[in-house]
Amino acid sequence: MGVVRGLLVPFGLWNDWALAAARVIALAALGAMVVVILTQVFFRYVLNDALPWPDEAARFLMLWMTGLAAPTAFRHGGFVAIDMVRTLLPATVAGVLNLILLAMSLTVLLVGAQLGWTHVNSGWLFNSSSLRLPLDLVGGEPVRIKLAWMYLSLFTEMVLLTVVNIELILREVLCLAGEAARLPSYARSDVPEAE
Amino acid sequence: MLLWFLPVFLSLLLIGLPVFFALLFAPGALLWLNGQERDLALIYRNLYNGMDSFPLMALPFFLLAGEIMNRGGITERLVAFAQAFMGHLRGGLAHVNILSSILFAGLSGSAVADTSALGSTLIPAMERQGYARRFAAAITAASSVIGPIIPPSGIMIIYAYVMGQSVAALFLAGIVPGLLVGLGLMVTVRLLADRYDLPRAERIVERNAAIAPLEYWVSFVLLRLNLAGLLYMLTWALPGGWAVGGWAVYLALLVPAHFALVWYRGRCTPDFRTVCKKAVAPMQTPIIILGGILIGVFTPTEAAAIAVAYALIVSFGVLRVMTVADLGDVLRRSAIASATVLLLVGAAVAFKTMVSLSHAPEILAEFILGLSENPLTLLFLINVLLFVVGMFLDAGPAIIILGPILGPVFTGLGVDPVHFAIIMSVNLTVGLATPPMGLVLFVASSVSGERVETISKAILPFLAVEIAVIFLITYVPAISMTIPRLAGFAN
Amino acid sequence: QDYTLRATANSNENDEDYDGLVVFKNYVEQASNGAIEVELFIGTQLCSNGTECLQGVADGSIDIFVTTSGGAAGIFPYVQVFDLPYLMRSDRVAEAVLTDTDFTRTLRDLALRDSGNAIRIMTIGNTGGWRNFANTQRPVQTPGDLDGLKIRTVVADLPQELVSTLGASPTPIPWPELFTSLQTGVVEGSKNGITDIMNMKFPDAGLKYLTLDGHAYMAAIWVMNNDTFLSMPEEMRRVVVNGFKELQQATFASPKRKSISAYEEFAAAGGEVYVPSPDEKQAFQDAVQPVYDWFGSNVDEGEQVLQSLRDAVAQVEEDIDADIAADIQ
Ligand code: NA
């Protein structure tokens, strides 16, 4: 178990720091989404001159918000699941079941990351229809943004979720070995529910 | 062969695989076993595409607006307002609990937010007045399902997106059913009040409360603007219609609005006036959202962003109860909550692709139509199915899994898509408060400290009423369809 | 069967695209003697817009897809040449350009190059006739009448540029929200074909004034995964190519038939159709000159593609005029 405990340290540290940084970007993205849409409302209704880019820019931000905030929810048990069976089983059996379930989610994430990388690469072919880097403001040519930059959000998410998943597996193994009390607790944080 | 993804999916769900992973694992495994590796890319792309949507953006925005409102001391104002109107009835605080939920529903699209916000204020207050804690927790949970039925509504945004319906139409269709649930609960409280001799409450909790000058003048102006708006809308109903007038007529109507309010003011106590004035700014939110969508100033996504801006202005500028640090926290919580839901919507769209590839809807439609061809019978069966599903699954995931499978069958039988959306939404929302797996029950339990099992028993009479309302809504389409039809948002 | 072709169109079974696919499926399955099976996915079951579906074609999870010029603009910006106003004067000219000249092949070569040899343009047909300006406010007879109207466009440069060049205000609105947006005044007009207008019941939302300016040919660009196509033996490829020819003819014919009843329904719903005089049409043409320059300088390959379309048009107009001259004697 010493090996598992040793392995858990870097994964735990990474998830502490990387997810904290990701959360900050995600909350900034959410704030920026509101600003972008309000800008659009202002231009459309007050100046009667709709801008071409806010629609896509806001979606860009929303995708990144999702990609960067969801791993935190996963780590803290915020992914909706039916726990009934697990609560009815004896602790050891429930632990083994949980390991199997985590192996399944890891499979999904690994395949997802692989497909995600292909998806990102295909995105270099496609230009965004309305987003461009306004280099003309500094005397250059405006550069169209490739859709790959949007696709990267889901790939990043897959990678972050994979690391969280590995940490959860290591924790479950330690729990099965009777070391649950020594693990830091990731109690369900006070995250609001959408329904 | 491919069709096996459905039983596989259900089994994985039952043994506790998170819905997000189950939605992807089952189709992926079957495609892989069937040698269709190229379609895995299709599943992945639809996961991405499912999240990449402008209409869906209303979801994080309404969530954020609700969170800001909640933080901004708006809950207490709404409860005080509800109490001023219904506190003196038998079972006063129970009525107040229901009315607060109805008012809160106009600001928030979430039943859980309703339970935690109102529960933490009202459950202790009810206990102090001698209500059993389990009763207080049960009425809180039962009434909070009104939150996602009356607009704005998170699950209706999801349903509209996944099923290609108009968000505005669903929002409008939910108003009357939401009020009906509230009314049904109030009638039940009234009956129980006679039986258990439930106490009345004071209409005014805080005597001689002060109101800040800014808040006073904001509500002064808003009240007059709204009343004039209401009068202006009434002129449309006059023979010949006054629509010619435009702004001039509206401005002129401010005068009678002012004098009407002055007249009414003279008839209320100062405390009652203060309570009402303090509720004006928060209760403007639903008017902005619905009015904006109805008059056609905004799309629902824009209305949601405006709601966020308005919530910020009220919380920071008028009520002055929020700090910048609070804002960061609110944004963080909303981002995480939205992310989990959006991810789920994406996975549902990916799952829907598999549903198409396997031709499941055709097969299922054949099966369902084999049971009966009578829409009324089928609607009954579907309500039973939805209710059972709702017992185990949250409304959002249930709606995105079942909508694409069931929707086409019933619209094919001539059920209006908007009406069917409301049947599904209301039924699954009630499922949030239904044992054994109701999300709202768990929240009510953690807010009140009462055990889930105990609340589950106490909530049964209220659930019975809500089931009755579900069937009323199912068999009387006019309840849902009248407002969207009058507004021209449905046929 | 030896080959299964998965074809998808983001429309519904009332659409010209579906008519074309049915003809294609029927022809290919018969002519290949059952060696090729065509599986149809109509609607957004597999992918819900041009970019998504073209990606599916590029990675091989979708074999055949039909896109509008706007839908393909993200990867093949030059196909927006079909959105340039008033380049082709009639259906006869447009159909001759798409069948008798090398213009489609020019586009195919560019598309293969830009998609890394993944996406092959098979044929170009029609989906819904021609685009016209329609609005809820007033009859539009001259370009000046469009001034200040909020016109819905897709999220793409060229349609937005066209609308603002004509003095109106381009407003991007998602297609499913367009009905309510027209009804509530978020936008005051659109640029669509008549069949789309009637399928979406826009007159019920107040869309009343239609001006038959025919400012853009509603090209339907049919693409296929290049590897799937080349992996077939030549006789099968011949069947597929002929199948697309049949499909193209079907999509040319279908909108003409459908638009007759659509115009009748439009009038019955209180719509007013205005046919601009030759002088007024000329005024529209003069007003949009800046758009051609914009296309040449802002769109990759724009100048080259515009020139080859103009050459093709000149060639077929000459042939058609000669034919007509011979036929009326
Ligand atoms: Na609500």
Ligand code: NA
């Ligand atoms: Na309540």
